Amino acid sequence: xxxxxxxxxxxxxxxxxxxxxxxxxxxxxxxxxxxxxxxxxxxxxxxxxxxxxxxxxxxxxxxxxxxxxxxxxxxxxxxxxxxxxxxxxxxxxxxxxxxxxxxxxxxxxxxxxxxxxxxxxxxxxxxxxxxxxxxxxxxxxxxxxxxxxxxxxxxxxxxxxxxxxxxxxxxxxxxxxxxxxxxxxxxxxxxxxxxxxxxxxxxxxxxxxxxxxxxxxxxxxxxxxxxxxxxxxxxxxxxxxxxxxxxxxxxxxxxxxxxxxxxxxxxxxxxxxxxxxxxxxxxxxxxxxxxxxxxxxxxxxxxxxxxxxxxxxxxxxxxxxxxxxxxxxxxxxxxxxxxxxxxxxxxxxxxxxxxxxxxxxxxxxxxxxxxxxxxxxxxxxxxxxxxxxxxxxxxxxxxxxxxxxxxxxxxxxxxxxxxxxxxxxxxxxxxxxxxxxxxxxxxxxxxxxxxxxxxxxxxxxxxxxxxxxxxxxxxxxxxxxxxxxxx
Numbered sequence: 001x002x003x004x005x006x007x008x009x010x011x012x013x014x015x016x017x018x019x020x021x022x023x024x025x026x027x028x029x030x031x032x033x034x035x036x037x038x039x040x041x042x043x044x045x046x047x048x049x050x051x052x053x054x055x056x057x058x059x060x061x062x063x064x065x066x067x068x069x070x071x072x073x074x075x076x077x078x079x080x081x082x083x084x085x086x087x088x089x090x091x092x093x094x095x096x097x098x099x100x101x102x103x104x105x106x107x108x109x110x111x112x113x114x115x116x117x118x119x120x121x122x123x124x125x126x127x128x129x130x131x132x133x134x135x136x137x138x139x140x141x142x143x144x145x146x147x148x149x150x151x152x153x154x155x156x157x158x159x160x161x162x163x164x165x166x167x168x169x170x171x172x173x174x175x176x177x178x179x180x181x182x183x184x185x186x187x188x189x190x191x192x193x194x195x196x197x198x199x200x201x202x203x204x205x206x207x208x209x210x211x212x213x214x215x216x217x218x219x220x221x222x223x224x225x226x227x228x229x230x231x232x233x234x235x236x237x238x239x240x241x242x243x244x245x246x247x248x249x250x251x252x253x254x255x256x257x258x259x260x261x262x263x264x265x266x267x268x269x270x271x272x273x274x275x276x277x278x279x280x281x282x283x284x285x286x287x288x289x290x291x292x293x294x295x296x297x298x299x300x301x302x303x304x305x306x307x308x309x310x311x312x313x314x315x316x317x318x319x320x321x322x323x324x325x326x327x328x329x330x331x332x333x334x335x336x337x338x339x340x341x342x343x344x345x346x347x348x349x350x351x352x353x354x355x356x357x358x359x360x361x362x363x364x365x366x367x368x369x370x371x372x373x374x375x376x377x378x379x380x381x382x383x384x385x386x387x388x389x390x391x392x393x394x395x396x397x398x399x400x401x402x403x404x405x406x407x408x409x410x411x412x413x414x415x416x417x418x419x420x421x422x423x424x425x426x427x428x429x430x431x432x433x434x435x436x437x438x439x440x441x442x443x444x445x446x447x448x449x450x451x452x453x454x455x456x457x458x459x460x461x462x463x464x465x466x467x468x469x470x471x472x473x474x475x476x477x478x479x480x481x482x483x484x485x486x487x
Contacts, residue, residue, distance in 0.1 A: 016203035017196070024192035028185060035180070043149065047138070047170045050091050051151050055166065057087050058155055062163075069157050071099045074164050075106040084108045096167040097155070102126050105164060121165065125152055129165065147171075294319075344377040349417050349482075350410055352380055356387040357408060362395060364403075369410040374417050376484050382458045389455050390421040390478050397425030397476065416481050424475040433470065455480075 061083045067073045074097055078084040088095045088108035095108040102121030129137040129152050137152040148171040154162040302308065350369050357367055391406065398404035401424060409420040428436060437456045459466045463483055470476040 010207075012207035013200075013203045016199055016206070020192065020196050020199045024188070024196070027192075028188060031184060031188065035184075043170070044138075047149055047151050047168065050093055050170070051136075051153060051166075051168055054087055054091055054093070054095065054168065055153065055155065057083075058166070062155075062157065069163065071105070071163050074099075074155075078106055093168050093170060096169070098165040098167065100162060100165065102165070121152075121167075126165075129154070345380055346375060346377055347380055347383070349374045349376055349378070349383070349412075349419070352383050353387055353408065353410060353419065356384040357391065359388070360391060360395070362404075362406065364398075365391070365395075365406045365408070367408045371410075371412055374410065374412040374484070376417055376482055378462055378482065382462075386455050386458055386480060387419070387421075389452070390480070393452070393478075394421055394423035394425065394476075397427075398423050401425055412484070414484070416483055419480040419482075421478045421480075422475065423477075427472045427474055427476055428468070428470040429472060433468075436468070437466075 058078070061081075062069050062077060065077045065080065067077050067080075069077070078097065084095055084097075084106060085108055097105045097107070098121055099105055102123070102125070104119045125137060125139065129135065135154050139150045139152070141148055141150060148169055151168045151170065153166055155164045155166050157163050300311075305311070350372055353369075354367065357365065387408070391408065394406045395404075398406065403424075405422075405424045407420075407422045409422070411418045411420070437452050456466055459480055459482070465481045466478065468476055468478045
């Protein structure tokens with residue numbers, strides 16, 4: 001998971017934890033580097049002190065000798081009283097003396113020089129020593145994993161004239177410093193582990209405190225809807241940034257309510273205008289044949305005609321048929337305009353459904369349920385209207401089917417009750433599926449196309465849902481689901 005995909009709360013939490021870890025690692029690295037630098041400086045200073053002390057003691061021996069102080073006599077002078085071995089033992093360092101041409105004259109420890117030293121110096125050492133202003137040359141070396149420094153400097157006579165070259169191989173013993181470093185890193189790790197635990201707890205509570213107000217705002221924004229009244233956010237002791245955000249949200253809610261009210265009013269006005277046009281159009285349809293019938297009868301009326309009574313009956317039937325059509329149109333629009341009363345009666349859905357199906361005489365209509373009693377709070381009249389409309393549509397969809405079948409089923413669980421109306425009719429085409437619940441839409445030659453729109457209106461008023469699945473020439477299944485409220 002990418003870091004930028006995490007929530008702000010987790011970002012703050014992980015950010016603080018990584019900050020402590022990064023700081024501990026950085027300090028550990030700096031400490032190791034610092035210890036190495038200190039160890040290097042310690043060994044350099046120690047070698048310099050040893051070198052100065054040994055040169056001083058050798059100068060004292062040269063000053064007290066009876067031999068002539070020249071390069072060729074250096075081995076005899078230093079070995080006469082075993083001075084070179086004594087000095088090497090006192091300072092715990094091997095001492096090697098070369099002449100000015102780099103040839104070995106004398107050494108204090110045979111075992112060491114046999115393994116590590118040559119009988120003559122490298123010309124680079126001689127050149128480097130001669131060119132150094134301090135007349136001191138140090139070479140860093142490593143043999144068999146052991147690091148050591150080799151210091152080269154001149155031994156002078158009383159006139160400060162170089163007599164020989166002194167070499168001090170100095171082995172770097174870092175055990176003590178390494179133990180100190182390990183102890184320091186262990187204590188550092190313990191301290192930062194304790195700090196990490198504290199920082200983890202603090203970052204957890206701090207991130208919750210910082211994001212608590214943001215979560216409140218987020219929850220309110222998720223619940224914001226255009227079709228309902230939204231609540232304003234009230235947060236006490238909020239920071240300036242959060243307060244500005246809350247003010248912006250509350251201002252948006254006020255503007256949204258005003259816009260929703262204007263939109264609802266505009267939609268109502270548009271709906272009534274469209275309804276008025278539809279009513280006028282539907283009423284004009286039967287008026288035209290009524291007018292033509294009256295005009296025809298007026299032109300052909302003959303009191304002496306022996307069939308006048310028969311023609312009068314036909315004329316009357318035609319008018320009555322058109323009047324009934326106008327009455328059905330008025331009733332359809334009246335039913336659609338009536339909103340559910342939401343009386344919330346406590347009723348048994350199974351019993352009311354059976355009652356609604358009793359008006360149908362089709363032998364191919366069957367009913368099934370997995371429970372004889374499912375108690376909900378609904379309006380009895382509106383529930384019957386939903387069932388009868390769906391069953392009527394199913395009957396009309398199976399009119400031309402050779403073996404029509406319609407089945408109504410009721411299924412219930414702890415939270416919902418589901419009413420299924422299934423038929424094996426012609427089905428609903430894909431192009432009509434999106435408009436099936438729209439007012440005025442119908443695939444029949446007669447009817448206003450308001451039945452399913454009314455059913456959807458009733459179902460959604462009681463917080464229910466209505467869906468359907470359909471396959472061409474195989475049938476349709478309408479599914480109505482109502483929540484079961486506590487009774």
